[in-house]
Amino acid sequence: MKSLRGLLIVLIVIFAAAGGGYYYWQSQQSELPDYIASGNGRIEAEEIRVATKYAGRVDAVLVDEGDRVTAGQILAQMDTAELLASKAKATAEVARAQQGIAEAKAEIVQRQSELSFSQQQLTRAKELVKNNNISREQLDQRQANRDAARAGLSASRAHLTSAERGVEAAQAELRRIQVQIDDSVLRAPRDGRVQYRLAEPGEVLAGGGPVVTIIDLTDVYMNVFLPTRQAGLAFVGNEARIVLDAAPNFVIPAKVTFVADDAQFTPREVETREERDKLMFRVTVRIDRELLAEHIKRVKTGLPGETYIMLGDTHTWPENLHVNVPDAPNATDTNANASQGTPE
Known part of the structure; x- marks a missing residue:
């Protein structure tokens, strides 16, 4: 009897926590002004596949996964x-x-x-x-x-x-x-971090065979999908904010750099307004390169998070979306500079 009572108490606590979480999520959604759109995504970075131009045998690979590399640095050497x-x-x-x-x-x-x-x-x-x-x-x-x-x-x-x-x-x-x-000397085309080491010494590769993949940590972005009405008000250059699940206390400034012309996941031709509202358009927001350079050691790809995009004309960001960057002086901005999308 006591064990049953304990089980009921545990279930009540779980349901209460779930209900509280759902209520919190709903309250956060309702707090967003109608001129701000939001969507889920993952942090991504420009990926570069460094490949051999001619067929041949790999003589040496001079970097490991996770290494930071600079433009012009030798990554691998083919047999000559x-x-x-x-x-x-x-x-x-x-x-x-x-x-x-x-x-x-x-x-x-x-x-x-x-x-x-x-x-x-x-x-x-x-x-x-x-x-x-x-x-x-x-x-x-x-x-x-x-x-x-x-x-x-x-x-x-x-x-x-x-x-x-x-x-x-x-x-x-x-x-x-x-x-x-x-x-035959493979060099890094730009600064970045080695993501994958795809070949080892002694392997024979065809022309164009990839040897190393690097990511440019100063070209970081997140793709989100917005419904028709919101996508129609999202323009290249609009301000955005990124909040990562791993660091919910920080708000990262970004800008819209791409809005897709074609809808995703739905038929090309739809007849009713209800169906048209289900159309989703890909929107890309990018983080400022200078900001990334300041925090290059903290940049990680694949992290999930939420993107908030200013729609239409510039408006004031809500207080919870003021820029707040780790270790940045005067991290929390004011309404004035928030509308400009730059941290103080």
Whole structure:
């Protein structure tokens, strides 16, 4: 009998707590002015997949999950043994092509000398043939020698041009290989935190295979869904507030940066107003980058929370939604700066 009485007492306490919680939630909802919309969401950050550009074997991964990285920092290294061999071959090709230029230039000097000599012989022959000291046939022969020397010089000059183009092609191939070698070093495109380490040394990846995923902790946002009437009054640039479940005492300022053009989760065509009111539109609010930079060590993704969005023209925020950021001086703002969406 006593155990039954104890069980009843426990059940009464549970129902009372649940009822009190529900009443509190309802009271909070009713306290919101009609110009403020709210929705649930999770903290998200811009995610970047750092992948290999070319197929190859992973030689080293230099970061672990959770590491902070800076833009330009080396994250991983692909194996470059084959590329280095190709580079050595391309370097030799460049040297050989440059040698071809030297040979072509020497050939031009030789052809110029031959042309000069044959031109002198032709000039003398023209004087000698006037006095019948040589035959007309000899004059024609020297004329042909001069023409052949001139053609040889033109061919040598063309050979030089071809050799120069060969050097350019060899150098381009060398640069291409060097670009592949440079791309084998995977660097962080921006500051962030390593979210996932997706490959390990020794793994062979196809081109575009991801190695590391990092998140940009200065590009944090939350997506919420609003019904038609509220979404119609939510504009890019409107002020917003984020309250996380893990830190309900803090109110984080944000701004609307995106309002979807298309409705979500409902048929594209509806006939009645009741159905149209069920349409939900995705709205994205982002936290200021400077504020995130000040609290970079505290930023965590995946945390659930509530977003409050100012609809239409600017209005005064309720007292419970004044900006209140952890460890910030003068954390609680006034109505004036609350309407501007910035902490004091």
